[in-house]
Every structure is written in structure tokens, then in C-alpha cells.
Amino acid sequence: MQRPRVLVTGGAGFIGSHLAAQLATDGHQVRILDNLATGHRRNVAAIASRIEFIEGDICDARTCDRVMEGIEVVFHVAALPSVPRSMADPIGTHNTNVNGTLNLLEASRRARVRRFVYSSSSSAYGDTPALPKVESMEPLPRSPYAAAKLAGEMYTLAYARAGLVEGVALRYFNVFGPRQDPDGPYAAIIPLLFRAAVTGEAVTLFGDGGQTRDFTYVSNVVDANLLAATEPAARVSGAAVNVGAGSRTSLLQLAHLVEEVTGRPVPVQHAAERPGDVRDSQAGLDRAREVLGYEPRVGVREGIERLWEWMTANPGSARLEPGGVASL
Numbered sequence: 001m002q003r004p005r006v007l008v009t010g011g012a013g014f015i016g017s018h019l020a021a022q023l024a025t026d027g028h029q030v031r032i033l034d035n036l037a038t039g040h041r042r043n044v045a046a047i048a049s050r051i052e053f054i055e056g057d058i059c060d061a062r063t064c065d066r067v068m069e070g071i072e073v074v075f076h077v078a079a080l081p082s083v084p085r086s087m088a089d090p091i092g093t094h095n096t097n098v099n100g101t102l103n104l105l106e107a108s109r110r111a112r113v114r115r116f117v118y119s120s121s122s123s124a125y126g127d128t129p130a131l132p133k134v135e136s137m138e139p140l141p142r143s144p145y146a147a148a149k150l151a152g153e154m155y156t157l158a159y160a161r162a163g164l165v166e167g168v169a170l171r172y173f174n175v176f177g178p179r180q181d182p183d184g185p186y187a188a189i190i191p192l193l194f195r196a197a198v199t200g201e202a203v204t205l206f207g208d209g210g211q212t213r214d215f216t217y218v219s220n221v222v223d224a225n226l227l228a229a230t231e232p233a234a235r236v237s238g239a240a241v242n243v244g245a246g247s248r249t250s251l252l253q254l255a256h257l258v259e260e261v262t263g264r265p266v267p268v269q270h271a272a273e274r275p276g277d278v279r280d281s282q283a284g285l286d287r288a289r290e291v292l293g294y295e296p297r298v299g300v301r302e303g304i305e306r307l308w309e310w311m312t313a314n315p316g317s318a319r320l321e322p323g324g325v326a327s328l
């Protein structure tokens with residue numbers, strides 16, 4: 001077997017598992033580093049024979065050095081990815097999302113990795129009324145999670161500008177698709193809407209449901225990562241780039257969309273707004289088009305249809321049991 005050339009941290013998670021699968025399908029030698037904090041081995045079961053899986057923690061610098069051997073491109077996807085969790089445990093979030101990122105950058109520099117593609121977050125923008133969000137706006141994080149993701153982005157881009165490791169930060173806007181975890185207290189909204197449709201049990205929306213997001217089907221995020229790894233450094237290195245669908249959908253519109261696609265009612269109940277939550281969000285995609293040649297190929301409705309198709313084909317994986325509250 002050839003030595004692995006690409007590393008996907010967080011490859012057992014929702015987004016990382018899609019990226020790893022596409023890279024393996026494209027013929028890359030893929031190594032995954034994941035400590036299974038929020039990811040699952042079942043997410044990579046279908047590609048297990050085609051990848052190398054290392055269970056380990058990005059907070060451990062020696063592990064980061066070890067997994068870097070022979071690697072050309074790092075896709076750094078691992079993180080503790082939740083606003084409410086960061087409110088409850090800001091230091092745990094910082095350790096993984098900032099210190100872990102710095103460990104990986106240092107290991108990348110030592111191993112002479114060619115490029116580092118960082119999974120950043122639209123939460124950097126905060127809650128200003130200006131839409132769409134464009135990369136030239138001042139970042140105004142409103143939660144420890146957002147601050148930590150932005151700090152990781154700053155390190156990535158500083159390493160790039162200092163000539164240490166080429167680096168790109170992709171600011172994802174609310175990603176959804178197969179394998180997104182519907183369990184646990186920090187589950188994302190879309191799997192919970194589907195669960196409500198299937199079980200008939202109400203999903204809890206925080207606030208009035210009028211808050212909007214740029215819901216982005218996961219294949220678009222995979223596309224952006226592949227482009228970020230291959231476009232010329234002169235164009236992309238040192239840049240923060242939005243990755244979204246470029247549209248805006250409210251939670252209530254989304255619930256209706258899920259009703260249309262499944263043909264079942266989605267009962268909702270409302271609870272008080274949560275601190276740290278952002279009201280509206282939408283990606284401006286001019287820079288993504290310019291520097292990456294990125295175009296969202298799958299829109300919200302098609303993404304919801306594809307996800308429903310997957311859920312009906314994999315009822316066990318979708319774990320459509322009742323319960324759960326919605327997080328954004």
C-alpha cells in the first residue's frame with residue numbers, strides 16, 4: 001500500500017467522513033485522526049478498508065507529529081463543534097479548537113506539509129444586521145466556540161502569511177446532510193426536524209423560529225475543501241473564504257420544507273431564545289467564486305430531498321427515535 005498523502009482530522013465526524021470518503025474515491029491515500037469525542041467509527045465503516053484510521057487526540061503534540069508522516073495536505077476538520085457546549089465548558093472548547101489546531105500547524109510545519117485547509121465557521125461574523133456576510137467584515141464572535149474557531153483560523157492564516165505552511169480557512173455556514181448526529185444535547189436542527197416528522201413528537205425551537213441560516217448541503221463543503229487543497233497558493237493561501245449555499249432559510253420555512261419532502265407534519269414547540277445564538281446569517285460567495293472557483297452545486301431543497309432519501313434507505317443510521325432539542 002502507498003503511504004497516505006492526506007490527513008483528515010475529525011474524519012469520523014459528520015463533515016470529515018464525507019470528505020474522507022470523497023478523497024478515497026478520488027484515489028487519495030487517506031489517513032484519519034479522530035478521538036471519537038463526537039464522531040463514530042460507524043461513519044467511516046463503508047470506507048474502512050480504503051483508509052487508515054488512527055484513534056488519537058489533536059491535543060497531544062506527539063500524536064500530531066506521528067500522524068503527519070508522509071502527509072502532503074492536512075484537512076483540519078476536528079473540533080468540538082457546538083455553541084452551547086462552549087458556553088458550558090469554554091476551556092475544553094479552547095483546548096481542542098485552539099491548542100489542538102496549533103499542535104497540528106506545528107506538526108505540519110515540521111513535516112513540511114504543503115497545505116493546511118482549516119474548517120472555520122460562519123459564527124465568526126456574530127450577530128450584526130448586515131447581510132450577506134462577507135470576509136472583509138470585522139469578526140465579532142459571540143460565544144467561546146466562535147472565538148475559538150476564529151483563533152484557529154487566525155493561526156492558520158498567520159502560518160500561511162509567515163511562509164510556514166500554506167493555509168486556507170473555510171468558513172462553513174450551517175452544514176447538513178447524511179450522518180449528522182441527531183443525538184445528544186447539541187444536535188443540529190435538520191436531523192431533529194426529520195425526527196419530528198417521523199415520530200410525530202414536537203421539536204423544540206429556541207425563539208420564534210424566524211431566525212434564518214444559510215443551510216449548506218455537505219457535498220458543497222467537500223467541493224470547497226478539494227478546491228482549497230488544489231488551487232494555486234498565490235490565489236488561496238492566507239485567505240478566509242465563506243462556504244455556503246448563498247441563500248437564507250428560516251427555521252419555520254425549513255420545517256415546512258421537511259413537511260413537503262416527507263409528506264408528514266413537523267410539530268414544533270417554542271422555548272426561550274438562547275444566549276450566544278445569532279439571529280440571521282447568509283454567506284456572500286464572491287470571494288469563494290473568485291479564489292476557489294467554488295459554486296454551490298446542491299441547493300437547500302435538493303439537499304433536504306437527498307437527506308430524506310438517505311434516511312429512508314438507512315433508517316437505523318438516521319436514528320429516528322423521539323427526543324432532543326434543536327441547536328443551530
Ligand SMILES: NC(=O)c1ccc[n+]([C@@H]2O[C@H](COP(=O)([O-])OP(=O)(O)OC[C@H]3O[C@@H](n4cnc5c(N)ncnc54)[C@H](O)[C@@H]3O)[C@@H](O)[C@H]2O)c1
Binds near residue numbers: 014033034035
Ligand atoms: N456542522 C456545521 O454546520 C459546521 C458549521 C461551521 C463549522 N463547522 C466546523 O466543521 C468541523 C466539523 O464539524 P461536524 O459538524 O462534522 O462535527 P462532528 O462533531 O461531527 O465532527 C468533529 C469530529 O472531530 C473529532 N474530534 C473532536 N475533538 C477531537 C480531538 N481532540 N482530537 C481528535 N478528534 C477530535 C470528533 O470526534 C468528530 O469526529 C468542525 O471544525 C466545526 O467547527 C461545522
